[in-house]
Amino acid sequence: MYALTIERGFGVEEIHPLREGTTKLGRSSANHIVLDGKLVSRFHAEIQRNGHRLTLIDLDSSNGSFVNGVRVGERRLQVGDEIRLGEITMWLRKTQVPRREEPGTEPPRDLMASPSVMVTDVEQDLPLKIEEKISRDEVETLLDTETAFTPETSEQIRRALVAVYEMSSIISTTFEVDELLGKLCHVVLRSIDADSAYILLIDRQRERFEIQAARHRSGKEIPNPPPISKTIVREVVRCGEAIMTHDAMQDHRFQKGKSVAYYRLHSVLCVPLRSRNKILGVLYVDSQGHEVFTKEDLRLLTVIGNEAGVAIENVRLIEASIQKERLAAIGETIAGMAHYIKNVLAGMRGGGDLLQLGLDTHDEHQIRVGWKIIQNTLETVSDLVFNMLDYSKERKPQFQLCQVDEIVEKTLALMAGRFETSPLRLVRDFADDLPPVALDPTAIERALLNLLTNAIDAIDEEKGGTITVSTARSDDGKFVEIAVADTGCGIEESEIPYIFDLFMSTKGGKGTGIGLAVSHKIVQEHHGEI
Structure with a gap:
């Protein structure tokens, strides 16, 4: 069997079999092989397999696809x-790793269940054959990976180390619950x-699992x-114990479910997600x-479940703190807006008054002066509205390849x-060797x-x-730079650390204090610097 192997630290290689047909690779979860690299495009490349013929095709990725160092x-x-997509390096191997095939058809719509399991919807408890349990008292011992597995199970120790390594990486870089949960499933x-x-x-609040x-x-x-087995879920939450069963199909409760019969589930593992003294x-x-x-x-x-529970709780606290800061920022913004609009x-x-x-x-001169003031204030209000819209809305850039x-x-x-x-006097100084940029x-x-204004x-x-408006490549060749320079009055050095703060302006009545904040936000959305 042909497979891609990816280094994942600790000298461990992750193996992805390549089946007949097309295998897509990229950052999006819609790909067959998901690559968590910052330089990897959402849909970066695909590998087409026809028997023993395998072909790599780049899907117009931002940073290119490389084979043996050649784009x-x-x-x-x-x-x-050797294949490199973004910062992810992998190799094409022949391997004998056995993998069960992905189901080729979707079950009938009538077999799909609601994505919720009601805790209060208690039916008659039926026997559940549990092969193994791990009690709450054993969890602390398991957190030490050196004692969690016997010396004979070196493969399990290796997997545990890799899992803990990946968990640590995810926890330190993920600050939204939905994103965290998806990554935990991948681990x-x-x-x-x-x-x-x-x-x-x-x-x-609604007394149910979702x-x-x-x-x-x-x-x-x-x-x-x-549908998820309510029997197993309730047992895990009630006792705080991890459960393994090999006989889901033999459980009378499961036999009543059409979806379980369709998927023919036999083996189930279920563990609590615990944070401090509560189960999440x-x-x-x-x-x-x-x-x-x-x-x-x-x-x-x-x-994994124990570490995940702590991570979920921490991210929830971060999100709550961010929400609190947002509410405070809204109050500050309203106050700043009111003051500026009053002016x-x-x-x-x-x-x-001058116009009247x-x-x-x-007096035609008075009319012209008064009308000019009104025009300027209307332009100022227009700029204020557009800048506030740009600053306030949560948006993802709509990337496309452009000539800067x-x-x-x-x-x-x-x-x-x-x-x-x-x-x-306007001076253009454009580099003539700039590549298209996403x-x-x-x-x-x-x-x-905003910068030109x-x-x-x-x-x-x-x-x-x-x-002077100029464009150039950065010294390391990884970025394209746009620079706006003027011979004006400049900014006091003491004010430079605050120029991207909302409502911070050095232009007195001429400035809103929003333009640079908007520019800063846009550049950050592009993972750039200003």
Whole structure:
């Protein structure tokens, strides 16, 4: 069997068999092989297998696909080839790793169940044959991986080390519950030979469990999870014990369920997700195979479940803290907006008074001055509204390959009127070797508009000055840089640490204090620096 092997630390290689047909690789969970690399595109590449012929095809990825160090668009693969997608390196091998095939058909819609298991929906308890249990008192011992497994089970020790290593990496870099749960399922399915993994969390207000994450061993999300055994879940939560059963099909309770009959579940592992002294939910894995799981699998899942419970609780605390900060920020924003709009209205009222005075006295000069003030205040309000919309909304950049110089030229065209009506000199200094870059052109235009507006405002309208807009590659060649320089008044050094703060302005009544905050947010969304 052909397979891709990926290094996962501790000298361990993760093995992904390559079946006939197409295998997609990328960061998205919709791929057959999910790669958690920052430089990996959502749909990075695919490998097409036709018998012994395997071909790698790059899917227009941002950072390219490499075979034996050479960037390729399409390349026939040979056993032993080194493949690099983003920062992930893998090798094509021939292996004998046995894997059960992924189900080829989706069950009938009438077999799909609600993704919730009611705790209060208690039926008559029926016998449940439990092969192994791990009590609450044993959990602390299991957290020490050196004592959790016997010396004879070196493979289990290796898997435990890899799982703990991956868990530590995930916990330190993930700060949203939904993302965390999906990644935890992937760790479980890489560590244990199961068909699928589910994470159920307790909704204490509605007194029920809800499936918050469901993944097939292929890495794909399960959109309509089958029913979960209430008997096992209740037993795990009631006793706080990890449970393994090999006879799900023999349990009379399971025999009544059409979905269980369809999936022909035989083996189930279920462990509590515990944080401090409370149970948050359960981690549930199953398999169609008979006696697939071992006690070592149950021990390993218990270790993962205990670490996962603490991680979930911590991320929930982080999300609660962020929400609290957001509410405080909303109050601060409203206060800042009210103060600024009050000043804008005062300017508009002054312009209106001058306009009225000019009309009363038939003074055309007064009319023009008053109308100019009103025009400026309307433009200021327009900028304020658009900047606040850009700053407040949660959005993901709509990436597409663009030529940076074209984006800059389009933005400068939007500012042409400002340059034509003021004594400003515009200098373009564009690099001629820039590659296409994946970015959101509308967002980058907005960020650049704010920088150009600041540059114009910094220059004395009577004396004039020069604004230089340049593009270049970064010194390490990994980034494209856009620079806006002006000969204006500059910024006090003591104020530089605060220039990206909301409502921080050095322009007095001319500035909203929002433009740079918006530009900073847009650049961060592009994983760049300003």
